[in-house]
Amino acid sequence: MLARVLLCARPISTALPALTRPLAHSTLHMDPGPGGRPVETAIRTKLSGALEPEHLEVHNESHMHAVPPGSESHFRVLVVSPRFDGLSLIQRHRLVNEALREELSSYVHALAIQAKTPAQWGSDPSMAKSPPCMGGSKGDRTVEEKLAAGRE
Numbered sequence: 001m002l003a004r005v006l007l008c009a010r011p012i013s014t015a016l017p018a019l020t021r022p023l024a025h026s027t028l029h030m031d032p033g034p035g036g037r038p039v040e041t042a043i044r045t046k047l048s049g050a051l052e053p054e055h056l057e058v059h060n061e062s063h064m065h066a067v068p069p070g071s072e073s074h075f076r077v078l079v080v081s082p083r084f085d086g087l088s089l090i091q092r093h094r095l096v097n098e099a100l101r102e103e104l105s106s107y108v109h110a111l112a113i114q115a116k117t118p119a120q121w122g123s124d125p126s127m128a129k130s131p132p133c134m135g136g137s138k139g140d141r142t143v144e145e146k147l148a149a150g151r152e
Helices: 002-008 038-051 089-099 118-123 141-151
Strands: 055-060 074-080 110-116
Touching: 038 055, 038 074, 038 089, 074 089, 074 118, 089 110, 110 118
Parallel strands: 074 110
Antiparallel strands: 055 074
């Protein structure tokens, strides 16, 4: 399944070039290893297909948390899509969660979502920053289970 997702990956084009900035990539702290970044790639591919965003940023923030180096368990996404027009914030988040159902039920422990309409992005083209990790996942056994499942 993941091999097919990787073959389908494509860059996001934008309809608002004056209002966008280059897509951000994971920080250099992350060691992609021989398999690359399959979870990040799957997130990018699925959100692109489901929401046809004008702007998309996917940030792997796992390095900010109590997980092994190279993990893909904590993400922040910024999605700007006309599909969000007329929808409440909870409805937008539901669309993102639905697109990433498989990842959220297996590999991804945490997902921060910013879901904006093109008009909202035009008036505020920024992404919120994540707070520092307070170590809450150290006692959460589901993180270890998901990381183990991702290595299998």
